[in-house]
Each structure stands twice: as C-alpha cells, then as structure tokens.
Amino acid sequence: MKKRIVSVFLCAAMAVTLMAGCGAPAAETGGNEDGGSSTAASEGIPKDEIKVGFVHISDPSDMGYTYNQDLGTQEMQEKLGLSDDQIINKYNVAEDASCDTALRELVDAGCNIIFATSFGFEDYVVEVAREYPDVQFCHATGYQAADAGLDNFHNYFASIYEGRYLAGIAAGMKTETNKLGYVAAYPFAEVISGYTAFYLGAKSVNPDVTMEIMYTNSWNDPTVESQVAKALIDRGCDVISQHSDSTAPATTAEDNGVWQVGYNNDMIEAAPNASLISPRIDWGIYVTEAVQAMIDGEEIPTDWCKGLADGAVYLSPLNENIAAEGTQEAIDEAAEKIKSGELHVFAGPLKGVSPEGEEYEVPEGEYYHEQEEASAPSWLYIVDGCTVVE
Template sequence: MTHRRQFVLSAAALAVAATLPFAAHAADAAKVGFVYVSPIGDAGWTYQHDLGRKELEKTLGGRIETRYVENVAEGADAERVIREFAASGSKIVFATSFGYMNYVERVARQFPNVTFLHATGYKSAKNFAPYNARFYEGRYLNGVIAGKMTKSNVLGYVGAFPIPEVLQGINAFTLGARSVNPNVEVRVIWANSWYDPGKEREAAMTLISQGADMLTHHTDSTATVQAAEEKGVYAFGYHSDMSKYAPKSQLTATTHHWGEFYARTVDAVLGGTWKPEGVWGGMKDGMIRLAPLNPAIPADVQAMVKELQGRITAGSLHPFTGPVLDQAGKERLAAGAVMDDATLGRMDYFVQGVGSRLPTAK
C-alpha cells in the first residue's frame, strides 16, 4: 500500500492511545478526515491545511482522531477516498480542493449522518457546506508592492485553472498594481494543474523571458519563487511563506490560516450546534495574512502596505471597489460600488491591465 493510500493517525490520537486503552480511545474520539490534492511537503496549499489539522489536534486533543490522505487527484479517486472516510467512521470530512466539490456532494447524500466541508466551492446541503478564505485581499496588497517596485512594468502570474477563485486573485493583483502604477501589465500563463513543479517552473521562466521582473502564482509548489530566485527577479509566495526557497526574491507572501476555523467547526459539529452555512474569512478573521515584508521593499512602500492592510482588516477598503472595467472596457462595477460576494463568486473575466486572454472552451 502506498503512502497516499494510508490513513495516518494524528499525533494527538497516538498520544492519547499511549495513556488509555485503545478501545476506550476509539469509542470516545471522533474521527475527522482530510483529503489533500497535493503532497504535504513543507510549503504550499496542502501544507497550510495540514498545519490547520495539527492546530485542530492541539486545540481539541483527545476528543478527536484525525486522518488524512494526500495527493488525491480531482476525479473518481477523490470520490473513493471521501467515501472511504465516511464509511470507516469519520464524523467529519474536510475535502480541501475545488475539484472535489461534486464528489463531496454525491457522497454527502449517501451518508446523511456525516458532516462534509468543502474548500473553495459553492454548493451546500443539510450536511455539506463550503469554506474559503479571501485570498484576493492579500493579492491586492502584493500588487501594490509590485506596482511600486517594478522596473519593466511587466508582472508575471502562473495560474492553475481559470476558475473564479483564481481570477479573483489575478484581478486583485492587477488592480492593486495599477492603483499605484497605471502602466503595469500582468501576463498570465496557465499550468493547468494545481501541483506540477515542472510546468510551474516552465511557466515562470517563460514569463521572465517576456520581461516580467515580478512573479507570483496560484499553484501549490514553490517552483515559481525558486525560478525568481535563480533569475534574480522578485516574487510573491502564495499559500505559505516561501522565503526559505527564495530568501532574496520573495518580497512577501499571501498566507492562509485554517486552524482556528477547523477547531471551531469540529467543536460545533461535536456539540450539535453546527449549521450548513458557507464561511468566507479574510484578514479580519485571521484567515489571510501577509508574510514578513522583505527589507528590499522601500520604507514608504512598507508603510503604505501596512496602512492599506489595516483598512482591509477594518472593512473600510475592499479590493474590488468600482469602477472596475474588464479587458474590453466594459464596466463590471460602477464607481464607488463594492462587489458583493455572489458577484465575486461568478467572476469569469480579466480586468483592464491583464495582457493575456482567458482560454476559450473547445
């Protein structure tokens, strides 16, 4: 049996098992399952979710036993793993990638007494709800830094798939950059994968060859920041702080923090108070943060970013405040209006300032 097919007992569960009879522990501890789309590693999307799982263990201790399966593709394999968790006694299952949504929905119908939570999706039912973080808040601030510091006015973005979550990030990054530098152009190359270090690196290198002196990515590996470090251009990490892979190049990173949400949600399910309500947390909730700012960022830019971050946290600044125009010049949001969550969730266009074109359906 390969490692990805193993159910891994949590450190908290093992610690309790060392002091209690196993049968008593198994009867008392609620099983919580996590499905991961990429390897855990030591940085990136899955790594941050696994940190959240460990924080959940620390908070709830012997009340729970967590298990995970990593590197599960978004397809029939995901449905099998999700179903295995439910069938083997998990009270709660967290499926941590967008492409798991329809499989979670299907399995949730078959196991009405199990609670399912799905990251970044939009569907829900009596025992099934989505959760997400406002990644675009950090992206906007990254864009401000990039707009202030670029010399070439070309910014590069490695994207996974053209879904609303990714488009929000690209557009927020562009709006932030153009708020301080209207001459900026953002170029996007799609990896067509959440995790493929080879494709991510190739895309980053291509963007650098096109003149990009600032890179960022919405993919799971550290390949983009490593390419930036190798070629001597700046970069912004994503999901987690990737500075150890790019100590000179990473200016900051948009980081995601799931632990408090996981602990609060599991506690509510165990206490019988959980309701199938979507959660979309941001900076004010502690779910989105910036990694430490690189000293290479000028002092005045650091001060500007901290001031803007304070306003986002306080709710007085929303990255998607009108006017917002798309590439064709069509007004998507009127001047002074703030984009609501439903509209954000349907985003299917690039804003002005993105030089690339969205893929067309074949």
Template sequence: MNLKPGLALVASLTLSAGVMAEDPMKVGFVYVGPIGDHGWSYQHDQGRLAVEQHFGDKVETTYVENVNEGADAERTIRRLAQAGNDVIFTTSFGFMNPTARVAEQFPDITFLHATGYKRAENLGTYLSVTYEGRYATGVAAGMVTETNTLGYIASFPIPEVIRDINAVYLGAKEVNPDIDLKVVWVNTWFDPAKEADAASALMDQGVDVIVQHTDSPAPLMAAEKRGKWGVGQASDMRKFGGDAHLLSVVNDWAPYYVNTVQSVMDGTWESQDYWGGISDDVIQIVGISERLSEEQRAKVDSVIDAIDSGEFHPFTGPLKDQTGTLRVPEGVRMTNDELASMNWYVEGITATLPQ
C-alpha cells in the same frame, strides 16, 4: 491509498466513575497535493494538527494526500465516510462534485468543501479570501517592478483564480498606472517542473515580479536564480527565495477548523458559505522584504490595515471588464455571490481567458 491517522484512538475505562470514556470524534481530511513543508495542502494539514492540539483525545484525525480530482476523490471521500468519520473536510475545488455526491449518500456525516459553491443540509463550503492578500501583493509588486511587467502563473480558470489575478492587477494599478500583467495557465495545482518553466517563460517576456497560484516554490526559486522578485503561495516561502522573496500570502486554516469541529461537537453547526480573510487571521501577509523602502513598506501596511478594518474592499466600483463594460458601479462593493462567479478580467488586463 495511504491513510495516516493523526491521533490514535483512545478509549479508556474511567474506573472511578465505572463508565467508559466517550469515543473521540473522527475527523477526515482530503488533500489534492503532498503535505511536504510548504504550500496549500501543507497549510491545511497545519490546521488539522491544530485540531489535534486543541481537542486532544476528544478527536481522532485522518488525512489522505495526493488525491486526484474526479473518480479517485469520490472513492477516497466515500472510504472516509464508511470508516466512520463524523466530519470530512475536502480541500480542493475539483473535489466539489465528488463531495456533494458522497454527502447525499451519508446524511448523518458533516462535510465541508473548500472553495466550492454546492451546499446541502450536511454540506458546507469554505474558502480564504485570498484576493485580499493578492491586492496587497499587487501594491508591493507595482512599486518594486522596474519593467512595469508582472507575471502570474495560474492553475485553472475558475473564479477563485480569476478574481485573484484581477486583485493583483488592481493593486498594482493603484500605485503604478503603467503596469502590465502577463498570465500563463499551467492547468495544475502542483507541478514544480511546469511551474518553473512558466516562470522562465514569463521572465523571458520582461516580467520581473512572479506571482503564482500554484503550490510549489519552483517559481520563486526560478526568480531568485535570475535576480527577479517572487511571491510565496499559501505558506511562508521566504526560505526558498532569498533576496527574491517579496512577501508570502499565507492561509491559516487553524481557527476555522477548530471552530467548525467545536460547532459539530456542540450540535450547533449549520451549513453555510464561509469566507475568511485578513480580519479573521485566515489570510496573513508575512515576510515582507526588507529591500522595500520605508515609504513602500508603509504603503503596503496601510493597504493591509484598510482591508483588515473593513475600510477598503479590493473589488469596489467603478470596475469595468476588458470590453469596457461597467460591471460594478462606483462606490458599490461586489458581493460574495458575485465574486464566487467571477469569470471576467478587469479593464486593463490584456491577457485572454481560456474558454
């Protein structure tokens, strides 16, 4: 395991006061993929760096990257707890059960788990409302597609991914009633070769806009080679896509991480399920292509503004599932609890959900 302390421990004697300065708060982070310079883990690490910058020598941060979900994760999280970290952030859905088990063993440590649902007195959950960015993505994709066929490279069939697929389709359907959405499941968060193959397979089926729920820029690069459109995932990926880059949906974790560490320092932290979106700047839509017409750009901007203000919620009824069953009545907005357990495609998506 490769532990990389982000800030050296500072313990300085304050001679004028004759007392030792307080030890820094130790904050640990566990990443499912490599940090690199893009993607999900990279953005979480940017949040860690923001914590260092904000608090200076009041904190000492440590991260572990490329942690496999399962037994490896539990060992890593426990090691961070045994090393004296006061706060531990675990940043992948598959870390949920390992985090919960370790949190039970270390009740005096504060644990935060990204995208999960299990909580305890010392264990909170947090996620970014990516479906807001996905809906805006769908609107943009629905306007630029020439084949009326979009493609989605999906990681794992968990509620977060399913609702994002639905959001892309609903956004595209708003501006293009003839839209079709094809889905390929790759069962990985980060595998450039597998992601590139999935993108090629989708484009072979007539897809001309690739959306992804995986972390490498390989799908965007594949789209660029074939003169199609692609969408950046988690971080600003425009440098990888050239003319293919439609937009990127960026996760900015800095505000959440800084505020959470501050609340633990202050003794005011309480376990909760945090959802951060466009209105919190946790979700940002960047690098919108200049190839869009003024009218198309204005439409995308209006959707982003409506979500930001709370005027519009992407999952507002009436919504039916694939069987035609009404799931959300007209005018009703889905609750976070309902969204957190979404296991169905909206009406109009012809793809099949893995069992």
C-alpha cells in the same frame, strides 16, 4: 483546488447574480459571514471519541496548498487536544472516482466529520453526503451546499483576494520595468479574482504597472510553473507572482535575478533574494470551528467565508532585505482600510472582459461584492492593464 472548465460558466452565473449588488446598497455583511442557513444541532460528540477525516489532492510536500491545509489541521488538533489516531488524512487523491473511494473509506473508519479540500471533489462529496446523513461533510472552495438541500454538507473558503491586493502593493513598489508576471493555474473565477486583486493592489501604488498572465493548466506542476515563470521573465516581467502550488516560480525568479510574490507559504527560505511576501489562508480557523461545533452539538454554517479582518487571511512577513522602502507602511495602511470597509478591492470605475468575451463594468462610486453573498469567488473579468499570453 482543481476546477473543471464548467466552473467558469457557473461562476459567470454567480457573477450575474452579484451584478445587482454593484448597483444597489451593499449588505453590511455577506450571508456567509453569519453562516447563512446551518445544520440542525445535535447532541454533540465527546471530544475523545470524535474522528476527523481529510481528503487532499496533494500532500504537504507540495509546500503550497496542501501544506497550508495541513497546517490548519495541525492547528485544530492542537487547539482541541485531539490525538493522532483521531485524525485520518487521505493524501494525493485525484478528482475522480478515487475521491469517492477515499470518502467512503473515511466513513468506514468512523469519521464523524470529513473535509474535502479540492474543488473537483465536490460532486463526489455531495453524492456520499446524501448516503450518510449522520456524517458531516465540509468542502473547501465549492459552491453547491446552499442549494444541495443537505443538512450535512457545507462549503468554506476565505477572502484571499484581500491578501493578494496587499501583496500586489509590494510588487508594484518593487518593479523596475513596471511589468509584472503571473503564473496562473486555470482561467477560473477563483484564479482570475486573485490575480485581478493582485494587479489592482500593484496599480494602487504604481499607476504605470501592467501585468502578463500565463496559464499552467495545473494546480501543482513545478516543471511547468518554472517554465512559465521563465517565459514571463524573458518577456520583461521583473516581479513574478502565482496561483500555483509549488515554490518553482520563487526559485526561478531567484535564479534569474528578479523578484517574486508567493502563495500559501512563506517562500523566503526557498528564494531569499527574490521572494517578497506571500498571501495566505489560516484554514485552522474554520476547521477548528467546525470540529468544535460537532463536539458541542452546535450548527455548522452551510457556507462560510472570512477574511483579513477575522485573521482568516494574512500575509507572511515582508522580506525587508529586498522590499522597496515604505512597503510595510503602505501595506499596513491599505490593510486597515480593508478591515474598516473604507477600501473595497473591486471598486469602480473598473471594467473587464471574461474569458468568453462577456464585458462587465463597475461604475465609479460602487464596488463588486466579491464573496459577500457566497464563499466561492465570482469575479472572472480580465481588467485593463492585464494581458493573457500564450
């Protein structure tokens, strides 16, 4: 899911588009929920003949992002009854020309549909998709499909900010110093949206809480993640959360006697005395839908995003041994309100400043329509109570 710096500006442009939504009536559903425009239906492919390819930036041993993506692949394989030789994984592919090579190798291997799971893959996916119109390409966390003009190119993501808000409740109820720490990969909208939601969840149950954020400038670097977590702990943060791929923040929290909220994976096994809970995405829902559409000759949505109400976003089990009393009840109550539409995570009054200094404000009674018009997150404003530290 690596994003280059240009994505901040692209997301800022997307945010400007969504600003109008904050002052206008909210759409009942975002365009992505019904799939928006879709590919033309085909005759379908017999289930025992279809081949599915994946390009990943890491491998399941990261116990984070790629691990969780791979669980989605396994879910799809089990549900559809595909054999092992019908699935080809390309692991540890960098966001450079090696991605182009991996995509072409999958095409040459006969893959009918290919999933590329890191943001920085998108330009390569678009290029290869143009050359092979008979192969379907699905790209996670990107934004270009809606304007690419390609029937065989699609974006997909999930509203993980909803899960992060709920996980923030566990952190806000647990902290004793009222100071949270966040190990963040990059200053991109996807990351900022996530940690803002986490903080707002914590603040909903603890109005005195503040949060400090430090960037690792990497998606998966256990050494740096541990160093950043320790630096935040040394600054007085007693609950550490993360948008990074390894369990290093969890084990560092455990080693230093504080608590942790994970991401992508249940991290209680890695840190039984520290890890409270983790927000996760069930990637298997989309992957299964897309492959089934190929089998049935049906359309694949151009842009797909689902969330808590659809089961695409969920939480790992709460660590009842260390969570504050009443945490599960508070999470359950908020979850039901999110599902019903009573609770909007980015509800006003809310104001923040982008990394470039752009100010943004959501008035009271309105809310920011995160991921309703497009699957890619676009909230990139650092709100009051959150501080980025070096």
